[in-house]
Amino acid sequence: MKSGLRWLLVASAALAVSLVTTVAAVAETTVTVAYWPGPESDAMQQVVNWWNANKAAQEGFRVRLLTFTRQDYFTREMTALAAASTEFDVAFTTTYIVGEMAPYLEPLDNHFERLGASDNLKVYIPSSLDSLRFNGKLYGIPTDVSNHFLYYRKDLIQRLVSDRIWQQRYREISQKYLGKALEPKQPSEWGIDDYVAASLFFTQSINPDSPTQYGTVLQLKNLIFNVMVWNDLLWGAGGKWLENGEPALTSPAAVKALDAYGIIIRNRATPPDSLNYEFAEANAAFGSGRVATMVQWSAAYHQLTDKRSFPGLSDKVALGPVPGNPHATHVHSLGLGINAASPRKEQAARFLAFLASRQAMELYAKSGGLPPVSAVLSGMANTRPEFPLVAEHVEKYGYVEHTGPETRAILQALADHLSAAWAGKVGTTEALKRANEAVHEILRKK
Structure with missing residues (x-):
């Protein structure tokens, strides 16, 4: 009896030691994920919490988020990566910086194949994966996607396509300003000329019968994100930054895209202070009811359809593809990759x-x-009706312009030279010539 009791005590002690050792191992092994602060990190924290509550003990490690300030976020993160810092195991990246980060990140394809998780990647829309590839290798798992829509007042467009007097006036305005009498169309069919014509028609200084003061609102502040919006028109006109590895910013497509902005700006079809506008200001202008259309980021829809914020507008907002032939929307993804210097790459990959x-x-x-x-996204239509459209447009119209290490430099060069044209300091031809030369120099230095 005594020997049995002794065995039971020994076994219990061994079990206790084993449990303590297991718990200690989980507690001591932590994968640190650097993440962009704000709504994105709030959402990711819920995923991390679920992992720690349900998977940590089984997998043998916990996960924690590490956030930096938004200001100079990527400078802070890149400095740590370049120094082979191990303060975080998983790095936050995005389309326009993944090429710069690639030397300090682990290609993920082999990790997923080794873990038997390659099929997991099939859940993603292909263009979002492409947006985090560099030289054919995947360096990030997409977490969020950004794209653009055409936003328009559906009440005004419905009247335009059904009112004969408005239709005649639309033809007259398009003939006068664009040299051709256009017929009003549904926004899903708009090319670039249709967008410009509608912008002019719904501007009171051009058409006194317009219910809105301005036909559209352009985001013209010298920012790379505003170039991303303009870039949709470049693609919609059949152009790109590069053709066969060489800059192609003096192409007829580039001229058409920049001229479209020029016509709108010169004829005051966008608010006069648009040179200082980005996302928030454009949203405010459209939300005020003074504007009939805009090309804007998908994140705006949830704000503009909030009845508390925009009670007079929320039920009048509709979405369409960005005007062009073909329709095209910039796509960039936020994502997570593995720090090549991490001593916990196996856990990070899992x-x-x-x-x-x-x-x-x-x-x-x-x-x-x-x-x-x-x-x-399709399964959330009841709470976020724009989500299925995000999925559809990213899949059908999405493009990824470039993911090389020079991407941010190209975007900034375009912002500098295009914004000079938008401000009226140089003409279309000269602005595009300078932009082309700047991109050529950036590529030469690469």
Whole structure:
């Protein structure tokens, strides 16, 4: 009896030691994820919490988020990566910086293949994966996607396509300013000329019968994000930054895209202070009811249809593809990659494999994220009616311009030279010539 009791005590002690050792191992092994602060990190925290509550003990490690200030975020993160810092195991990246980060990140393809998780990547819209590839290798798992829509007042467009007097006036205005009498169309059919014509028609200084003061609102502040919006017209006119590795910013397509902005600006079809506008100011202008259309980021829809914020407008906002032939929308993704200097790359890869699952992406979306996963976005139509359209447009119209290490430098060069044209300091031809030369120099230095 005594020997049995002694055995039981020994066994219990061994079990206790084993449990303590297991708990200690989980507690001591932590994968640190650097993440962009704000709604995105709030949403990701819910995924991390779920992991720690349900997977940490089984997988042998916990996860924690590390956030920096938004100001100079990427400078702070890049400095740490370049110094082979191990303060974080998973790095936050995005389309326009992934090429710069690539030397300090682990290609993910082999990790996913080794873990038998390659099929997880199939949940993503292909263009979102392309937006985090560099030289054919995947360096980030997409967590959020950004794209553009044409926003328009559906009450005004409905009248335009049904009112004969308005239709005749539309033809007259397009003939006068564009040299051709255009017929009003549904926004889903708009090319660039249709967008310009509508912008002019709904401007009171051109058409006194217009219910809105301005036909559109352009974002013209010298910022790379405003170039991303203009870039849709470049693609919609059949152009690109580069053709066969050489700058192509003096092409007929580039001229058409920049001229479209020029016609709108010269004829005051956008608010006069648009040179200082970016996302928030454009939203405010459209939300005020003074503007009939705009090309804007998808994040604006949830704000503009909020009845408390815009009670007179919220039920009048509709979405369409960005005007062009073909329709095209810039796509960039936020995502997570593995720090090549991390001593916990195995654990980091396992967490990213979990993150690239429908389960994790559903939780992330319901917590406020915008993952590029069609099945997830389509399933949230009741609470976020724009989400299925995000998925559809990213899949049908999405393009990824460039992911090289020079991407940010090219964007800034375009911002400098295009904004000079938007401000009327140089003409279309000269602005594009200077932009082309600047991009050529950036590529030469690469």
